[in-house]
Amino acid sequence: MKITKIFNSICIHGVLKIMTFYLKPPKGVINLHTLEECLKQRLAFYNNLAEDTTNFDENCLQYMIEDSMLDRAGHFLLRLIAFKSEVFYIEFLKNETYLLKLRLEHYGPEDLKKFMQRLQRQSKECLKEGVVDSLKDIINFIVYVANHVLCKNYLLHIFGNLHKESVCEMYSIDVPFCYCPSLIQNRQFCLKKGYVEVDCKNWQHLLLSLYHSYLRIFLREMEFRQSSITVADDIRIQDLIKTYYYSTSLESNPNTKFNxxxxxxxxxxxxxxxxxxxxxxxxxxxxxxxxxxxxxxxxxxxxxxxxxxxxxxxxxxxxxxxxxxxxxxxxxxxxxxxxxxxxxxYGLEGARKNYKARPCSYYQSLTLGPAENGGCPFKHFSDTNLRKALNVIFPNQDEHFDVIIRERHRDPSAACKLFYKASCNILQNVNVENSDFSSPVEYYLSFKADVGKLGSETTEI
Ligand code: SF4
Structure with a gap:
C-alpha cells in the first residue's frame, strides 16, 4: 500500500490527530527491547517514506502514532544518532520534515487548531523550564507564529473558500531569515531587511521550515550538553546504533545496484x-x-x-x-x-565534475613507494606476494597460479584476464571463453554479467 494512502486511512480512523514538534522528550521508563523496536521501525519508516513504497509494513504504524510514547522514543533515539553522525544528520532532518509534511497534509481546521494550541502550550512550558538562548529565540518565535495562526481569521481563512491555495496572499507573517533558510535558498521568497514575508498560501512551508530550523538548532546545541553526550555514549545505545543504523540503507535511488x-x-x-x-x-x-x-x-x-x-x-x-x-x-x-x-x-561540490574511475593503464603506470598499497597487483606485487594473495582466494589451486604469475611478467592485463577466468570457473562454476575489460569497473560489470547471464550459484570468497 502506498504510504500516502496509509496516511489517508489513518486520518479517516482518527489516529493522526495531534501533531508535535517533539519539543519534549518522552517521560517514564521504556525497556531496551521496546526501544530497539522503536528504532528499527522508525528507520524502516524512513525507508518507506523515501520510496513511497508499495510494500509498506503497516505494523510499524503503532510506532508512529503522533506524540505517543513510542513515537517520541523513536524520534529522540534517532536525534541521538543525528547528533553523533553528520551523515545521518542530513537524513534525519529530511525525513522528519517530510513526516511532518505528510501529517500536515491530512489536517483539517480542527486538527490544525489543536496542533497549534499544543505547540503553543509546550513552547511556553519549555520557556518556563529554561532553555539556552539560541533555542529560546526560536521557541519564542514559534509562540509568535502559533498566536498568529490561532487568531480566528487566519485559521478560518486558510480552510475557507476565499483562500486560493496556490495564490492567496491575504495574510502574511514576517519570519527572520535564519528560521527559514529552505524558503530563501530557491529564491521563491523575497528577503527584506532580514525578514521573509510568508503568505497564507505557504502556511505549510512556514511550519515545515520552522520545524526544520528548530531541529537543526537543537541538534547543534546537543554538542554542548553533557547529558546528550553521556546518553549517546551509553554502550546499549551504541549497540542499537551499530545493529540497526549501520545495517540499514536509507537510499531509494532506483539506479542503486547495492547498498x-x-x-x-x-x-x-x-x-x-x-x-x-x-x-x-x-x-x-x-x-x-x-x-x-x-x-x-x-x-x-x-x-x-x-x-x-x-x-x-x-x-x-x-x-x-x-x-x-x-x-x-x-x-x-x-x-x-x-x-x-x-x-x-559525486559531482556535488567544488567544480561539480563527474569524476570517473581510472583505467587499468593508470594503475599499471603508477610508481609506488615502499609503504603504498595501490596499483595493479599483477604489475606491482612480488611473485611471492601475488602467490599469497591468490592462495587466499583460490586455496590449493597452484596450477593456476603458475600460469598467472608467468603471464603477468609479459602482460599484467592478460594475467588479470586469466585470473578473471579462474574466478568465474572456480568460484562461480562458470566457464568464460573471452573477457574484455580495460578498467576495474569494467572487470566488475563484466564479471557480474557473465555470472548473472549463466545463472550460476554464487559462493562467498
Ligand atoms: S582490473 Fe586487473 S589489470 Fe586492471 S588494474 Fe585491476 S588488477 Fe590490474
Whole structure:
C-alpha cells in the first residue's frame, strides 16, 4: 500500500490527530527491547517514506502514532544518532520534515487548531523550564507564529473558500531569515531587511521550515550538553546504533545496484586491485588518501549511491585505526572534510565534475613507494606476494597460479584476464571463453554479467 494512502486511512480512523514538534522528550521508563523496536521501525519508516513504497509494513504504524510514547522514543533515539553522525544528520532532518509534511497534509481546521494550541502550550512550558538562548529565540518565535495562526481569521481563512491555495496572499507573517533558510535558498521568497514575508498560501512551508530550523538548532546545541553526550555514549545505545543504523540503507535511488552493507558480499566480484584495497581497509580501517580516492570512485562507478558511500566511510573511519595504518584521521575529527570529499567525487561540490574511475593503464603506470598499497597487483606485487594473495582466494589451486604469475611478467592485463577466468570457473562454476575489460569497473560489470547471464550459484570468497 502506498504510504500516502496509509496516511489517508489513518486520518479517516482518527489516529493522526495531534501533531508535535517533539519539543519534549518522552517521560517514564521504556525497556531496551521496546526501544530497539522503536528504532528499527522508525528507520524502516524512513525507508518507506523515501520510496513511497508499495510494500509498506503497516505494523510499524503503532510506532508512529503522533506524540505517543513510542513515537517520541523513536524520534529522540534517532536525534541521538543525528547528533553523533553528520551523515545521518542530513537524513534525519529530511525525513522528519517530510513526516511532518505528510501529517500536515491530512489536517483539517480542527486538527490544525489543536496542533497549534499544543505547540503553543509546550513552547511556553519549555520557556518556563529554561532553555539556552539560541533555542529560546526560536521557541519564542514559534509562540509568535502559533498566536498568529490561532487568531480566528487566519485559521478560518486558510480552510475557507476565499483562500486560493496556490495564490492567496491575504495574510502574511514576517519570519527572520535564519528560521527559514529552505524558503530563501530557491529564491521563491523575497528577503527584506532580514525578514521573509510568508503568505497564507505557504502556511505549510512556514511550519515545515520552522520545524526544520528548530531541529537543526537543537541538534547543534546537543554538542554542548553533557547529558546528550553521556546518553549517546551509553554502550546499549551504541549497540542499537551499530545493529540497526549501520545495517540499514536509507537510499531509494532506483539506479542503486547495492547498498553499503552489501559491499562485503559484492567484493567477491572485485578485481584483485580493488579487492586488495578493500582487504587493507577491512583490516586497518583506513586507506591512504590516493587509495581512498581510487576505491571511492570505483565504488561510485559500480553503483554505490552517495548516501551509502557516506555511511560506508563513516562506519569504517569511526573505528580505531590499526597501528600500521598510514592514515590516522578519524571520522569524528574530520567528518566535514570527508563528507565534502565524497560529495566532491559525486559531482556535488567544488567544480561539480563527474569524476570517473581510472583505467587499468593508470594503475599499471603508477610508481609506488615502499609503504603504498595501490596499483595493479599483477604489475606491482612480488611473485611471492601475488602467490599469497591468490592462495587466499583460490586455496590449493597452484596450477593456476603458475600460469598467472608467468603471464603477468609479459602482460599484467592478460594475467588479470586469466585470473578473471579462474574466478568465474572456480568460484562461480562458470566457464568464460573471452573477457574484455580495460578498467576495474569494467572487470566488475563484466564479471557480474557473465555470472548473472549463466545463472550460476554464487559462493562467498
Ligand atoms: S589489470 Fe586492471 S582490473 Fe586487473 S588488477 Fe590490474 S588494474 Fe585491476
Amino acid at each position: 553499503f552493507s552489501q559491499i562485503h558480499l559484492e567484493s567477491k566480484y572485485f578485481p584483485l586491485c580493488m579487492l586488495n584495497l578493500y582487504k587493507i581497509l577491512e583490516s586497518t580501517n583506513r586507506l591512504a588518501h590516493s587509495e581512498r580516492f581510487d576505491f571511492s570512485l570505483y565504488l561510485k562507478d559500480i553503483g554505490l549511491s552517495l548516501q551509502d558511500a557516506l555511511k560506508f566511510w563513516e562506519m569504517m573511519y569511526s573505528k580505531e585505526h590499526a597501528s600500521c595504518s598510514r592514515c590516522t584521521h578519524s571520522w569524528q575529527q574530520s567528518s566535514k572534510r570527508y563528507i565534502y570529499g565524497i560529495r566532491h567525487l
